[in-house]
Amino acid sequence: MSIIDQHGHPISTRTLAEPQTARLVHLQRWTVASHMAGLTPARIAQCLAAADQGNILGQHELFDDMFERDAHLRCEYEKRRGALLGLEWSVEPPTSPSAKEKKAAAAIEDILRNAVDDFEDLILAMMDGVGHGFAPIELEWQRIEGMWIPRFHPRPQGWFKMDMNRRELRLNDGSADGAVPLSMGWVMHQHVKAKTGYLGRIGLGRVLVWPFLYKMYSLGDMAEYLSTYGLPMIVGKYMPGAGDEEKASLMRAVTALGRDARAIMPDGMSMEVQKVIASGDGTPHLSMMSWADGAQSKALLGQVLSAEAKATGMGSGVADLHQLVRRDILKADARQVAGTLTRDLVYPLAVLNGLPVQGMLRCPRFRFETGEAADLKLLAEALPALAKGGARIPLSWVHEKSGIPEADDGEEVFQVEAPPAPAAPVPPAPSEPQPAAAASYRPLARAALAALSLPARTAPADVVDHQLAALSASAQPEVDAWLAAIERMLADNPTATAVDVQERLLGMFGDLPIEQLADVMAMGFAAAELAGMADVHDGR
Template sequence: MVSADTILDDSADTTGSVPDTLPTAPLPVPQTSRALTLQNEFQTHPGRGLTPSRLASILEAAEQGNPLAQFDLFEDMEERDGHIAAEMVRRRRALTRLDWDIIPPPNPTSAEKKAALQLKEWVADLPDLEELLFDTTDAIGKGFVCQEIEWGRIEGAWLPRSITHRPQSWFRFVRGYTQEIRLRTAGYGDPLQPGGWIVHTHKAKSGYLERSSLFRVLVWPYLFKNYSVGDLAEFLEIYGLPLRLGKYPPGASDVEKATLMRALVNLGHNAAGIVPSTMALEFQKAADGDAKQSFEVMIDFCERTQSKIILGATLTSQAGRGSNTNALGTIHNEVRKDLTDSDAKQIAGVWSRDVVWPLALFNGLIADRKRCPRLAFNLQEPEDLANYAQSLPPLVGLG
């Protein structure tokens, strides 16, 4: 059983789909079932040929209420940059490996305990639960995520038939006293149906959702690294191979010169060729490693910055500076645990609000949201349990 102090209060995520009151039963069809325009849209891939001025325009447009290009850019970043993809998977998968439980409210009645057990069974039976949680962690990088719930009657109970991740580009932000996420339809968009969505906002910094995502912080290191990788590829294409130099004797005819050129080309493709004995071939030394170090330094700097932004620290940026690798690894893991704990608490609150509470209400288990059981992740480390086991017997002996 997971202790109650591992749960974050629902108020931690105020931009959501489930208000204080829900319908007594879910709507019969998903909200996007008729959103044919959204279903037939394709990405614009703004990451292709991205320049500093173009990036600045994308970010400014997002601040002014048109974040579509920014959403598509975030997708491109995750697909095109292997380092970002690897570090994001490492952070996101850390949460899906945690054990979880559904715990009743404080001082629970027997009915509330029974409801918690039933809710745990239903949540555990969700198809591909680990992948559903992984989809929820998409908000860690992109600022928010919306997963649409399709409900159905299964063995006499209202249960999710499917929970589907919807692209961020399907939504828009509406500012007011609070900021709201709406389905991107005509006008100001449609409010999300109560009970029909898991909506999680995950901020890397305070502010409006357009500016608070982790990937928004990563865009500049991504751009600079992209330039350096392209420059390095061009450098290697030009200077990475040894120069093949042919020498012809004075007075050589155009035919002889052409023969020598064909021989040089054949050497480049086939590593074989013939020339008259009066001609000579030389291989000039290719550019050495020092010439490309400037590109590699920039790429390494950008990747270390990306790791710090995503994981809170980077072991590789410090281990080569005479520091103790094992000690740095311990600190590195501790920093990542802080992030994992924070991610888990936020997502536990969201699933408690958008999945557990509707399950309880639609099936008549709980009528008061404040008394609804909640989902919690087990955030204790094995070392903590070992220390607890060693300390408990002496304390029991003292009475």
């Protein structure tokens, strides 16, 4: 079956049946040669110059020696390599995705989380590109339950060479120009853009090699100093006129005492163990090593406080600044690794497993979550005020800033139980004074009674008109006050639901006596009946 690779070229799935290096026996037998014996500035400069000319083998072997032998360098390097493992990640669909694109992104993420067991090891292997400049991880594709699933095999940088133009990596298959790495057969991570276009110069190891060299010199000088002056001096004293044989006997005694802590010597001779007082105590060597450690920490992490727990005398501001620098480096690493994973892993997974992907432009994107969650307390206090002020805040942005994932359809959602509605107040006894709210019904009652008590000789139409006018004039101020209170309540709570409005109305007017309301309603029905009578009278 022919498919289109991430570079837009057709490729047959038959070429993915076995890893590209499976039949290169000379690479399987390749071993790393150490450069530590007789390491000098001239030899280091020679390795770096050869890499500039396209021969990168010696440079990468030197880098391997450095990371293996320098404890501080290895510690700082592992901090940077492992930082990405602490980030959450996801596979996101492209912008304005269709339903099929969303489904494809979810399927790829499911494969990486559940079917690929060594995915974290892949990220660690890719971060080797920080020191070496590139990290080659070969893919071995397997068919498992009808799906193409990759296995990852990190390969040494020594298996590769530069092409004749020194701009592209080639697999060292024994040919003059090397073999092009098989498309969709490698996760080939180049950590940064090539400096001046030459891939041999992009590794951070080129910066780290010089502090490493100075540290090794200082360490050797320190060891020699301790070997010479670290032990107490033993002085033997012989008698005046002692012959050569007696002197030789005393020398053997001094030597034996320094080695075995026991010796014999002729009578009359003596030995003294003296403390050497010299101007040198190793401090210059330690200072040089401390400088080299700091230089390596700065090159890898951008700061030194995480390696040296010591007081700065400047409060927590310096520590916060150094943490920000580390955060910036972490974000840059995450962005570059995510781009490589999208190109060399996510796209092949989608194409090989028949997921709907329309080329690299609409391919799902691997994404590390590098944003910091906002303070939930501050967010909860600020958002309601902003919403009341008219701010249109997307719900997805709130979830992103708070770090709280959005629930899927049908997923159980955390809820806070609404407070119970206040109990209806007990109507006061007739003998007790009426509450203030009930007073608003009294004008209505008086108006209705006055209208009904007009003389009987008054025409029904006049009775109705007089009654309605009286009711309207008396009730209008109270009705206006109610409407104003309800409008203020709705303006203060623009996002309130119908249930919330009902509860607030009960809280505002729940204390109105039912008896007074019933009287007013009865009067209203009486007014309607009188209106009907007036209509019948006029019709006659």
